[in-house]
Amino acid sequence: MKDNKEVTIYDIAEALEVSPSTVSRGLKGHQSISSDTKKKVKAQAQKMGYRSNIFAKNLRRKKTNTIGVIVPKLNSHFMSSAIAGMEKIANENGYNLLISQSLETEQKEKTNVETMFENRVDGLAVSLAYDTNDLSHFDPIIENDIPLIFFDRVGYYKSAANVIIDNFQAGYQAVTHLLEQGCKRIAHITGNLSRNVYEDRLKGYKKALSDYDISFNPEYLIQNDLSDEAGVEAAKTILDMKPLPDGIFVTSDSPAIACMNTLKKQKINIPADIAIVGFNNDPIASYIEPKLTTINYHGTEMGKVVARNLINHLKGDYNISVTNTIILGTELVIRASSQRKP
Amino acid sequence: MKDNKEVTIYDIAEALEVSPSTVSRGLKGHQSISSDTKKKVKAQAQKMGYRSNIFAKNLRRKKTNTIGVIVPKLNSHFMSSAIAGMEKIANENGYNLLISQSLETEQKEKTNVETMFENRVDGLAVSLAYDTNDLSHFDPIIENDIPLIFFDRVGYYKSAANVIIDNFQAGYQAVTHLLEQGCKRIAHITGNLSRNVYEDRLKGYKKALSDYDISFNPEYLIQNDLSDEAGVEAAKTILDMKPLPDGIFVTSDSPAIACMNTLKKQKINIPADIAIVGFNNDPIASYIEPKLTTINYHGTEMGKVVARNLINHLKGDYNISVTNTIILGTELVIRASSQRKP
DNA sequence: TTGAAAGCGCTAACAC
DNA sequence: GTGTTAGCGCTTTCAA
Numbered sequence: 001m002k003d004n005k006e007v008t009i010y011d012i013a014e015a016l017e018v019s020p021s022t023v024s025r026g027l028k029g030h031q032s033i034s035s036d037t038k039k040k041v042k043a044q045a046q047k048m049g050y051r052s053n054i055f056a057k058n059l060r061r062k063k064t065n066t067i068g069v070i071v072p073k074l075n076s077h078f079m080s081s082a083i084a085g086m087e088k089i090a091n092e093n094g095y096n097l098l099i100s101q102s103l104e105t106e107q108k109e110k111t112n113v114e115t116m117f118e119n120r121v122d123g124l125a126v127s128l129a130y131d132t133n134d135l136s137h138f139d140p141i142i143e144n145d146i147p148l149i150f151f152d153r154v155g156y157y158k159s160a161a162n163v164i165i166d167n168f169q170a171g172y173q174a175v176t177h178l179l180e181q182g183c184k185r186i187a188h189i190t191g192n193l194s195r196n197v198y199e200d201r202l203k204g205y206k207k208a209l210s211d212y213d214i215s216f217n218p219e220y221l222i223q224n225d226l227s228d229e230a231g232v233e234a235a236k237t238i239l240d241m242k243p244l245p246d247g248i249f250v251t252s253d254s255p256a257i258a259c260m261n262t263l264k265k266q267k268i269n270i271p272a273d274i275a276i277v278g279f280n281n282d283p284i285a286s287y288i289e290p291k292l293t294t295i296n297y298h299g300t301e302m303g304k305v306v307a308r309n310l311i312n313h314l315k316g317d318y319n320i321s322v323t324n325t326i327i328l329g330t331e332l333v334i335r336a337s338s339q340r341k342p
Numbered sequence: 343m344k345d346n347k348e349v350t351i352y353d354i355a356e357a358l359e360v361s362p363s364t365v366s367r368g369l370k371g372h373q374s375i376s377s378d379t380k381k382k383v384k385a386q387a388q389k390m391g392y393r394s395n396i397f398a399k400n401l402r403r404k405k406t407n408t409i410g411v412i413v414p415k416l417n418s419h420f421m422s423s424a425i426a427g428m429e430k431i432a433n434e435n436g437y438n439l440l441i442s443q444s445l446e447t448e449q450k451e452k453t454n455v456e457t458m459f460e461n462r463v464d465g466l467a468v469s470l471a472y473d474t475n476d477l478s479h480f481d482p483i484i485e486n487d488i489p490l491i492f493f494d495r496v497g498y499y500k501s502a503a504n505v506i507i508d509n510f511q512a513g514y515q516a517v518t519h520l521l522e523q524g525c526k527r528i529a530h531i532t533g534n535l536s537r538n539v540y541e542d543r544l545k546g547y548k549k550a551l552s553d554y555d556i557s558f559n560p561e562y563l564i565q566n567d568l569s570d571e572a573g574v575e576a577a578k579t580i581l582d583m584k585p586l587p588d589g590i591f592v593t594s595d596s597p598a599i600a601c602m603n604t605l606k607k608q609k610i611n612i613p614a615d616i617a618i619v620g621f622n623n624d625p626i627a628s629y630i631e632p633k634l635t636t637i638n639y640h641g642t643e644m645g646k647v648v649a650r651n652l653i654n655h656l657k658g659d660y661n662i663s664v665t666n667t668i669i670l671g672t673e674l675v676i677r678a679s680s681q682r683k684p
Numbered sequence: 685t686t687g688a689a690a691g692c693g694c695t696a697a698c699a700c
Numbered sequence: 701g702t703g704t705t706a707g708c709g710c711t712t713t714c715a716a
Binding site: 348350351352362363366367394395397398399400401402403 | 710711
């Protein structure tokens, strides 16, 4: 930043022989300024190459028009879509996004929260890291009345709003679908069960089974980190099961695909021998063979909802913590990997 | 943000019966302060729940420790990786990222630049929108000595640094590979040729052909917007060509795959009838059948390089515009879609 | 090693 | 409709 002589409202005031306040008011179209002066002020500002000093403004107004965003990883299909959605809404409303990633660790997440706090974001949107247990690092945020929204991976935390999908319903739907296709022994591959998303999907899985009078078999529950390697490992575990499961509900597409490919290599026929349902509707899901049945939910939409709520709250339109949880719809996308009947 | 009584250095000064300047110095570990006072100051700050006011600081220091990033779209594999890379480096160096997307339009890009300027980012990293022609909206950036780096999709613009991959070389390599596989009639599907990336890849394509004494046939050059639909259309165009091409170099994976699938439906054997090479090494490339040969380049790496250079420049380690263009390596990933020989 | 004081550029309460 | 004035909280020169 060049430090030689930025043009200030004083310079404009001087040139126009009015007071700085008149300039300040004129610039932002304050009502009690004659439209004549307004025009003059703006013209002069333009002419002198004036740009408002945002620090001074923030210093006075105590707000930044910036929304902080902390996500586990920026480069996933879902997250980048969610951020794209937030960016769009934020931008339309004159807000900026300050973005950081926790890289799935609680430690980094804490630092991120501090940074956001230091930078005095007006609001904060967070999707929790994989291993975050303690949420006390959000205390300063709440204590300072900074509106906080968790999205997708949310925590049980006072006075924060949540934007999530109906994970229970989605899990229920996925497993019911498998049951309808005639599956009797359905395995479930999932992640850290203290994350709401996986916990709720598991509940949906159990409920669907019980609705079909099938009792939950803990052996069929495989828990890992949902990496591709974990998908391969899970496939091996499943191949060792006796009797062999005839259906799998995997709580993420990418390990689902890794798992499916491994099974295929062992001459397992998908979906005839084992039907598979994933989660996320990643682009890959419709590119592989057989195409993967999965749960679709719109990241962009979720991002928009998050930003919209945060901004409405900041504008004072309504209080965010009243609307405590917003649940977005999902849909089951049925493709070849699970479809046994026409 | 709560507006009731934030703790300031004055409060600390008062409590400790020292001057504000001493507190200011103590807090940042200034050399000319006794380590005893430093300790006291820090302890007191901690005790009173002090947090520095970043606006006041910025107002004085005229810098924000923020780097602006403008990309066409956040939610592509490459871009989100690049941003993840930047975020990492920025964060390690105490910088924040202010991110916005141009959604591929020059108009939005202009607004974004203005916003970045208004927000006084210390540096700016930009990947150009698909349809940006005129670069004059970057003039204020340069005029105010804000370091500017273009990455991936760069422009010919004075005093901005570029971080790119060697598109010429990559195109050359891709096409040479097709030629080595025995292709004689190679079509090329590409995008807006006023974007360096596509322009240079085309040059590489031509050079490879000429090295094999094959003259460039403009009929084989298909230009579109690189969407999936465009890939399907391109496939149809190709099917109408007589003689049929026996190789295609597509300058992006996703239309390459759309194109390949369309060809497959018409009973074209890939790679026997037509060999295909894509570009980007998107995750899908290795999931489809046949797996797609493509050019790999690391978004994360590029993001890191961009951030590192910007920050080094800001720290005064060296001048960015001297190192005008940084070229990162790519590699050809040979997979089934192009491999005719073992 | 510490303090006094000026000022970064803007806003808004209050006065006219 | 416009001007005066007092800060917002911090840094930094200069002086002690």
